[in-house]
Amino acid sequence: MAKLGLRADRSMSEGIRAFARDILDEADKALTRRDSADAVVVHDFRKAMKRWRAFLRLMPKIVGSDAEWLRHAARDLARELAEARDAHAALDALNDLARIEGSISPRTLATLRERLGKMRSEAESVALTTEMRSKMRAHVEESSRAVTKWQLDEAAFSDIADGLTASYRSARKLIPDDWKTIEDEPLHELRSRVVVQRYQMPLIQPLWPRYSKLWAKETQRLREVLGAHQDITVLAKLTAPGEPLSRWRAVLAPVITARKAAHVETSAKMAERLFVETPKAFRARLLGLWKSSRPEH
Numbered sequence: 001m002a003k004l005g006l007r008a009d010r011s012m013s014e015g016i017r018a019f020a021r022d023i024l025d026e027a028d029k030a031l032t033r034r035d036s037a038d039a040v041v042v043h044d045f046r047k048a049m050k051r052w053r054a055f056l057r058l059m060p061k062i063v064g065s066d067a068e069w070l071r072h073a074a075r076d077l078a079r080e081l082a083e084a085r086d087a088h089a090a091l092d093a094l095n096d097l098a099r100i101e102g103s104i105s106p107r108t109l110a111t112l113r114e115r116l117g118k119m120r121s122e123a124e125s126v127a128l129t130t131e132m133r134s135k136m137r138a139h140v141e142e143s144s145r146a147v148t149k150w151q152l153d154e155a156a157f158s159d160i161a162d163g164l165t166a167s168y169r170s171a172r173k174l175i176p177d178d179w180k181t182i183e184d185e186p187l188h189e190l191r192s193r194v195v196v197q198r199y200q201m202p203l204i205q206p207l208w209p210r211y212s213k214l215w216a217k218e219t220q221r222l223r224e225v226l227g228a229h230q231d232i233t234v235l236a237k238l239t240a241p242g243e244p245l246s247r248w249r250a251v252l253a254p255v256i257t258a259r260k261a262a263h264v265e266t267s268a269k270m271a272e273r274l275f276v277e278t279p280k281a282f283r284a285r286l287l288g289l290w291k292s293s294r295p296e297h
Contacts, residue, residue, distance in 0.1 A: 004018050004019050004022050004202070005019060005202055005203050005204055005205045005206045005207070006157070006160070006203060006204055006206060006207060006290075007206040007207075007293075008206075008293040012152065012155045012156075012157060012160075013152035013153055013155055015203075016062070016150075016152055016155060016203075017147060017150070017152065019055065019202075019203055020052075020055060020143075020147045021144070021147060023048060023051045023052045023055060024048075024052070024140055024143055024144050024147070026044070026047070026048040026051070027045055027048035027049065027052065027136075027140045028140050029044070030044035030045040030047075030048055031045065031133065031136055031137055031140070038084075038124040038125065038127075038128045039084075039088060039120065039124055041128060042081050042084050042085065042088075042124060042127065042128060043085075043088070045081070045136060046078055046081060046085060049074045049077060049078050050078075050195055050199060051199045052070075052071075052074050052143070053071050053074050053075060053078075053196075054167075054195065054196040054197075054198075054199035054200050055199065055200065055203070056068075056070055056071040056074070057071065057163060057166075057167065057196060057200070058159075058160055058163035058164065058200060058203070059163075060163075061159040061162065061163070062150075062152065062155045062156075062159050062160075063150045063151070063152070066146055066150070070142075070143055070146060073139055073142075074139065074143075077135065077136060077139055080127065080132065080135075081127050081128075081132075083123045083126070083127060084120065084123040084124045084126075084127040084128070086123070086234050087116065087119045087120035087122075087123040087124075088120050089230070089231040089234045089235075090116050090119070090231065090234050090235040090238055091113065091116040091117065091120060092228075092231045093228070093231035093232040093234060093235035094109070094112055094113060094116060094235060096228050096231065096232065096259060097232070097235075097252070097255045097256065097259055100255055100258065100259065103255040104251065104252070104255065108248065108251060112245065112248060115244065115245070119244065157287070157290045158287065160203065160204070160286075161283050161286040161287055161290070162283070163200070164197075164200055164201070164203075164204070164282075164283075164286060165279050165282055165283040165286070167193065167196050167197050167200055168197060168275070168279055168282050169279040170193050170196075171190065171193035171194055171196075171197055171275060172275040172279065174186060174189055174190040174193055175190070175271050175272065175275060179264055179265070179267070179268040180264075182264065184229075184230075184233045187226060187229055187230070187264070187267070188226075188230050188233070190226060190271070191223060191226035191227060191229075191230060194219055194222050194223050194226060194271075195223055197219055198216065198219040198220055198223055201215055201216060201219070202216065204286065204289070204290075206293075207289040207290060207293050208289050215274075218270065218273075218274055219274065221270060222267060222270045222271060222274060225263050225266050225267050225270065226263070226267055228259075228263050229260055229263040229264065229267070232256055232259055232260050232263070233260070235252070235256065236252075236253075236256050239252050239253065239256075
């Protein structure tokens with residue numbers, strides 16, 4: 001990833017375009033790889049679109065409204081695939097709960113896995129139709145054409161720094177004063193902002209190799225813990241009255257509560273360590289790194 005970021009040995013326009021094309025190549029591979037199961041296609045394409053949307057958040061000042069239009073189109077595609085993702089998330093959550101020894105009997109666990117597996121397969125077959133694949137393909141092709149046409153000669157690093165700082169500030173603001181009382185929705189929003197930051201920072205990794213690698217590792221860990229919490233939230237909704245897993249609510253509810261609390265505790269320690277720097281100091285550091293990397297410096 002570092003080879004694809006902004007580097008001293010090439011122009012900003014080259015670095016930006018190469019970074020964008022790498023993301024779109026990832027999306028293209030998800031759609032064209034032979035013999036991939038629908039679950040793999042959905043997962044890999046959604047991952048590429050998360051990278052793409054995070055990157056596009058940095059681009060409005062540089063390429064104008066085109067960046068916002070493409071980002072919203074990618075968001076809409078992701079929403080159409082959300083049901084398949086939710087079924088997969090619930091299955092991941094069940095596996096997470098199973099780590100608590102003795103919490104769920106093997107028989108119940110097997111039954112639940114079978115049910116969730118069937119739900120996932122049905123959701124994927126509905127979501128990943130020929131028409132949906134065509135829409136996914138069309139977005140990748142349209143995005144690739146847009147990247148080719150972008151006018152990047154006047155791109156300024158200060159605009160990239162502003163975008164990265166805005167994402168950092170947005171995530172930092174969502175860190176709660178009291179983690180013990182935080183609701184599911186704010187935690188989900190925090191995770192979304194952490195994901196954005198996780199996928200944006202590799203753009204500047206060559207300027208800050210050691211710290212950027214550490215940052216990527218730590219933000220990924222935080223993302224995973226917050227993601228596990230969100231997966232459990234999805235599973236919990238399936239146990240509500242009238243939902244597919246309602247008959248197991250009494251069995252799952254206490255385990256869900258305990259596991260969510262554990263994830264919140266872990267997230268608190270990680271988030272407060274990651275976002276200790278003020279946004280102003282964060283931006284100043286970025287500008288300093290860019291300046292020191294310039295050949296004329």
